[in-house]
Amino acid sequence: MSKAKISSVWFVPIVAALIGLWMAYQHYSSLGPLVTITMANADGLTAGKTTLKSRSVNIGKVESIILSDDYSHTIVQARIDKPYAGMLVEDSQLWVVKPRVGRGGVSGLTTILSGAYIEVRPGVSDKLRDQYTLLQEPPLGDPDTDGIRLSLYSEGNKSVEAGTPVNYKGFEVGQVEQVSYNTEAARIDYILFIKAPFDDLIATNSKFWIQSAIQLKMNTEGLSVQMDSMESLLSGGVTFGFAKGENPVGRVASGDSFKLHVSEKEATEGNFERFVPVLMFFEESIANLGPDSPVEFRGIRVGTVIEAPYRKPIESEVMSKNGIIPVLVHFEFERWFDGSDIPTNEEWYAEMQEMISRGFRATIQTGNVLTGARYIDLDFYDDAAPVSEPLIQVAHNAGFKMMPSIPSGLTRMAEQISSIMKKIEQLPLENTVTELNAVLSNANRAMATFDGAAAKLDKILINEESDADLAATLEQLQKTLATYDSSSALHQDLRQTVQSLEHVLWELKPLLEMVNQKPDAFIFGGQVKDPVLKKDTTE
Structure with a gap:
């Protein structure tokens, strides 16, 4: 029997198939890893067009954009070029670069024509990762910049935003990178980055406070206004220093925690150990x-x-x-x-x-x-x-x-006025006035009697009447004068009335003297003379 021979015609498709397999192998072996990115929405992203970049260099491309199974978020799958596969590790960060207007100004203008892209910031971990959650905002700070990161906390209301600059004597030395609310401690936590060499200015006894763009001070010389730069006026800032009379003590390390005070006065004057x-x-x-x-x-x-x-x-x-x-x-x-x-x-x-x-x-x-x-x-x-x-x-x-x-002074003055009014109320003014009216009435009757006696005396002296009439007139005059004798009831009533009036005036004398010497005493109260302090020489 003769052996079957393979026709030479088959060599062409076999070689073509081998070349195709080789090309396929070369293609798939050159592909980088596929990563899955979860994000709230795919605004500005297009499958097969949107690129992944790092430092303006293309390192991959978005292959597909789909909704999650529960339709609550978007899942993006992107292919990373093989030479850059090592960039995607556990602490890598991804975010969308697009036009933004923020505290630091306008960014991402180049994407108006080229379209949005995904920026990748490589991490330092040695563990690879293929699933990420997209950051809503670009991270602040450059990981390659030398410096330290510190934690601040505040128990008051939120008054500092992410991106707020950290200033020291007019120089921007860092910025606030993160702001979050700690529900367990019921406080606000901040992450600050201080650039080198300014990190050497931070010590263990440093104080941080919110910088006021406008400071108003009123003293005996008048009103003074101090204003920082326009940037500080618009964006505010955080600054640091030391309490009065203190010198730097010890160096700090990344992660150390400090309290964020609301003002310089609180930070530098409110912390005394003794x-x-x-x-x-x-x-x-x-x-x-x-x-x-x-x-x-x-x-x-x-x-x-x-x-x-x-x-x-x-x-x-x-x-x-x-x-x-x-x-x-x-x-x-x-x-x-x-x-x-x-x-x-x-x-x-x-x-x-x-x-x-x-x-x-x-x-x-x-x-x-x-x-x-x-x-x-x-x-x-x-x-x-x-x-x-x-x-x-x-x-x-x-x-x-x-x-x-x-x-206090006003309270004491009110008590003094109330005490004086109570004393005045307790005085027998009604009886005194009644007695005074009675005395005046008796005086009027006595004067009328005296006038009658004088008239009769005139007639006697002029007409030379009998001795009997003169004797009667003199007797009547003696009776009238007797009413003014020191032992008479009229004299006693008049004396008691004068004494009552004198007592009332004596009670009112301190108040009248205080008002006469210092008319504003009803508002500010009287001055208390300062006692002379003497040094205690006892051992």
């Missing part, structure tokens, strides 16, 4: 007196109100009956003592008790007429009432020392 807690009790309104309100002694700040009113439960019948309001304050030694002269708490308590025995009291005053802000003023008062022993026990039971208080 303080004495004292509980004060007030029998008047504490409206507009709250946390961070100053405590002053003759214009010098010596402490801060911590809690007004003090809300922890204090069981006291004395407080509930009189409506007394407790206020917790801190006496901050570092405000008026040098570091080497700061006394111990026991030494300060002993000194405070000695001052209290000399009339040292607290009172609430108005610090700003426009805003109504109030503060606690400390001073010596000669007419201070004795310290309430029950309130001392109440403070002791709460774990504090007690500082006694007196009513």
Whole structure:
């Protein structure tokens, strides 16, 4: 039997098939990985046209765009060129580049003609990844820039946006990269990036606060206005520094946390390590007196109100009956003592008790007429009432020392006026007026009698009437004059009336003298003479 021979015609399709397989192998072997990107919508993206870029270099293309099974979001599949497959790792970031108007200005204008594209920022992880969630906004900060990232937190309202610059003495040294709300801690968390070499300016005792674009200051020289750059005026900013008298202590590392204060004053003046807690009790309104309100002694700040009113439960019948309001304050030694002269708490308590025995009291005053802000003023008062022993026990039971208080100037003036009015009401004015009217009536009758006697005397002297008539007239005159004798009832009534009037005028004398010397005393109250402080020489 003869063997079947393969016709040479088959060589052509076989070679073609092998070439096709080789080409197919070459094509698929050259393809990069396929990644899945989840996004809210595919606005501006087109399958087979939209590209993936990194630093303006094409690294892939979108192959398909479909809806998720529940139609709640969009799923985009994109093919990455094989040479760039290593860019897609766990910490890589993807976002859509398109025209945007933000805090930093207008970006993405080049996409108006070329169309939107997906930007890829490679990560530093060594673990590959093929599924990503698209970022809604472009990430802030360049990963290749040297510097540190710090965490800030604030318990107030949100007042800083992502992209807000971080300034230091007029230089932009970083920016706020992220803003989020921490539901567990009930606060706002911020991520800041500080560029090198400015990161060397941050120390463990640095203070961060929100920068005010416009600062108004009013003093004895007038009103001064300080304004930062127009950019700061429009976008605001965050800045940092140190508390007054402090020097940098220790270096910080990425991830360290700091509190974001609302103002420079709060940041640089509200943090003192040495303080004495004292509980004060007030029998008047504490409206507009709250946390961070100053405590002053003759214009010098010596402490801060911590809690007004003090809300922890204090069981006291004395407080509930009189409506007394407790206020917790801190006496901050570092405000008026040098570091080497700061006394111990026991030494300060002993000194405070000695001052209290000399009339040292607290009172609430108005610090700003426009805003109504109030503060606690400390001073010596000669007419201070004795310290309430029950309130001392109440403070002791709460774990504090007690500082006694007196009513404010307006309250004291109102009490003084009320006391004077009560004394006037208690005077027997009605009886006095009645007695005075009776005296005047008797005086009128006496004068009429005297006039009649004088007329008769004239007739006697002129007509030379009989001695009997003269004797009768003289007898009548003696009776009339007797009514004015010191032992007569008329004289006694008149004397009592004059004494009552003199008593009324004596009660009104202090008020009249105060108004005569200082007409505005009804508004501001009288001045209290400052006692002369003497240095304690006892050892």
